[in-house]
Amino acid sequence: MNKLLIEQVRQILSEEDKLAALCNLTALLYSETPNINWVGFYFHKKGKLILGPFQGKVACTQIDIGKGVCGTSFQNKLLLNVSDVHEFPGHIACDSASNSELVIPLTVNNVAVGVLDIDSPLFNRFELEEEETFLEVAKFVSEKLAA
Ligand code: SME
Numbered sequence: 434m435n436k437l438l439i440e441q442v443r444q445i446l447s448e449e450d451k452l453a454a455l456c457n458l459t460a461l462l463y464s465e466t467p468n469i470n471w472v473g474f475y476f477h478k479k480g481k482l483i484l485g486p487f488q489g490k491v492a493c494t495q496i497d498i499g500k501g502v503c504g505t506s507f508q509n510k511l512l513l514n515v516s517d518v519h520e521f522p523g524h525i526a527c528d529s530a531s532n533s534e535l536v537i538p539l540t541v542n543n544v545a546v547g548v549l550d551i552d553s554p555l556f557n558r559f560e561l562e563e564e565e566t567f568l569e570v571a572k573f574v575s576e577k578l579a580a
Contacts, residue, residue, distance in 0.1 A: 435566045437464055442570050446577045454577060455486040462551070462570070463488035466563075469553045470530050472540075474574075475503050476547035479535040482507060485547065492527040501525035503548050506536040510545050515563055516557040533558040541579040549574065 441461055448454040455474060462472045473487020475496060481494040481501055499508045501523055506513045513536045517563075518524045526535075531552040539547045547570045551557070 434562065434570060438566060439569055439573075441465070442573055448472045450507055452486065453575060455574070458570075458574070459486045459488045466551070468555050468558060469551055471550070471552035474547055475507075475550060477507065477545065483561050484546065489520055489552070490528045493525060496525060502534050502536045507545050507548050510538045510540060512537050512560050512564070512568065518552075528552060529552045535559040535564065535567060537567055539571055539575045539578065541575055546575075546578060553568055561568050 441487065445457045445461055446454050448457065459473050463469065466472065471487065471489030471492065473489065474490065475482035475483035476485045480498065484492055484494045496504050498504050502513050502515055502521055503517065515521050515534045518531055518534050531554065533553045533556050535551045537549045538545050539549060540547060549567065551559070551567065
């Protein structure tokens with residue numbers, strides 16, 4: 434786990450305003466994570482996942498629950514580490530440069546409220562250690578959302 438990054442994440446999330454904190458968090462993750470082309474949030478609103486704070490190219494604003502990597506991760510409350518997105522049924526290609534993707538559900542009181550989504554132009558980009566780092570980030574974000 435990247436302890437320095439986690440410490441920076443905690444500092445950024447100490448900002449009281451949740452939206453401002455998450456905006457800065459995406460900027461931190463984007464600048465500190467090598468070989469990614471998109472990082473951001475989708476949040477559950479009225480039966481859909483709606484785009485939240487992010488860094489990267491313009492992305493789709495609404496995702497149906499159960500669709501694509503994000504919708505599937507959200508529906509099943511399951512981390513998805515997809516080494517080749519082109520092999521994932523129903524993958525939604527927001528940026529054609531993306532080849533692998535890590536999606537982590539955000540839960541509050543065991544209810545899914547959104548996802549953290551990270552895309553990479555490399556295949557098989559996200560190794561176990563990094564998966565653990567982003568899991569920790571998602572845990573802190575979930576705590577912030579619950580507060
Ligand atoms: N690829 C995602 C869509 C979101 S973008 O990558 C920003 C998916 O299949 O759910």
